[in-house]
């Protein structure tokens with residue numbers, strides 16, 4: 001497993017600063033995440049940011065500051081989205097605006113047929129997620145979703161181990177995230193379910209993406225309990241009271257018999273994530289600790305309790321510091337590495353719209369269960385909503 005980690009790091013370093021002609025990216029939405037993408041693109045040096053667009057002038061100014069004092073030419077500041085579609089220098093568009101705008105922004109750029117990196121969650125409603133997943137099937141260029149947690153060190157290694165079949169047949173998946181409250185945002189969109197899709201869709205689509213991939217199946221039943229215990233209880237913006245949950249316990253039954261569980265706690269001082277996967281040959285445990293209070297990287301560990309495994313007693317799998325600091329503990333760098341490869345015509349394991357759709361379906365069913373207090377039957381609920389994601393082309397690709 002140490003060799004796997006070395007290979008992952010070496011591969012990323014080899015593709016950094018590649019001699020291939022630099023791709024041109026336009027960024028729509030240059031808030032916190034848009035600027036993280038700009039820094040990751042600069043660090044990888046496989047592409048140039050040729051333009052930015054944001055409806056907030058301060059966000060544009062902050063984006064331009066990312067270029068000051070660097071060797072990177074400042075980008076154009078576009079006046080409209082339509083302008084982006086006209087420039088041949090734009091090979092791909094990074095959509096980093098709030099969740100509720102994703103569908104309309106995709107619709108505004110789709111005429112260009114340019115490659116798209118669309119931030120997670122792809123949409124705030126099942127209807128919009130289904131629309132985007134269907135649109136991706138006939139779109140002439142790659143659309144990759146910003147679900148980069150799959151590239152955190154411990155999850156890359158866990159997914160490699162599972163692909164190699166080291167645990168045998170997977171039976172149980174357990175994930176947890178303990179972290180501080182949602183951060184401030186422009187117009188505080190993440191405090192309102194109608195703009196974010198709700199906490200489990202907005203934040204936790206990352207974990208349901210991982211859970212679905214590890215289970216390698218579709219959810220059939222979801223039960224969840226959760227609510228708002230501590231955060232933003234008296235928070236209002238524009239006269240509206242915040243309505244997002246800050247904790248949840250979720251149980252997912254999969255079609256193939258795998259059992260999943262997820263714990264969320266957003267009133268923790270520090271960040272702490274765990275993954276435990278059990279198969280009929282052994283158990284894998286991975287964890288990460290980090291702090292929002294410093295620019296320190298995270299610390300990650302993984303253990304594979306399978307007889308004779310080199311990580312039986314656990315290994316430290318923290319990325320080297322330059323990678324670790326490259327956005328979401330290095331995962332954003334890997335996401336961009338995968339994205340540029342896809343824009344250049346390669347296939348890869350970047351999150352697809354169909355995977356994004358199933359992550360949202362799982363999260364949405366959990367939110368529905370919290371609302372109703374009942375177990376949610378996924379198939380009949382989708383049928384009732386007139387959404388049929390069961391055609392072969394909308395089921396996630398499970399081989400990379």
Ligand SMILES: NC(=O)c1ccc[n+]([C@@H]2O[C@H](COP(=O)([O-])OP(=O)(O)OC[C@H]3O[C@@H](n4cnc5c(N)ncnc54)[C@H](O)[C@@H]3O)[C@@H](O)[C@H]2O)c1
Pocket residue numbers: 028029030031032033034053054055056059096097098099101119120121146147148185186187202328
């Ligand atoms: N992948 C991850 O781990 C991760 C982490 C954080 C945020 N995100 C996602 O990134 C997206 C942006 O989040 P953020 O944290 O940067 O939020 P933010 O509020 O910091 O930034 C959003 C930016 O979009 C701009 N904007 C809003 N509507 C717009 C429009 N119609 N056209 C152009 N610009 C518009 C705002 O002015 C703001 O500058 C969200 O979808 C969020 O869920 C992903």
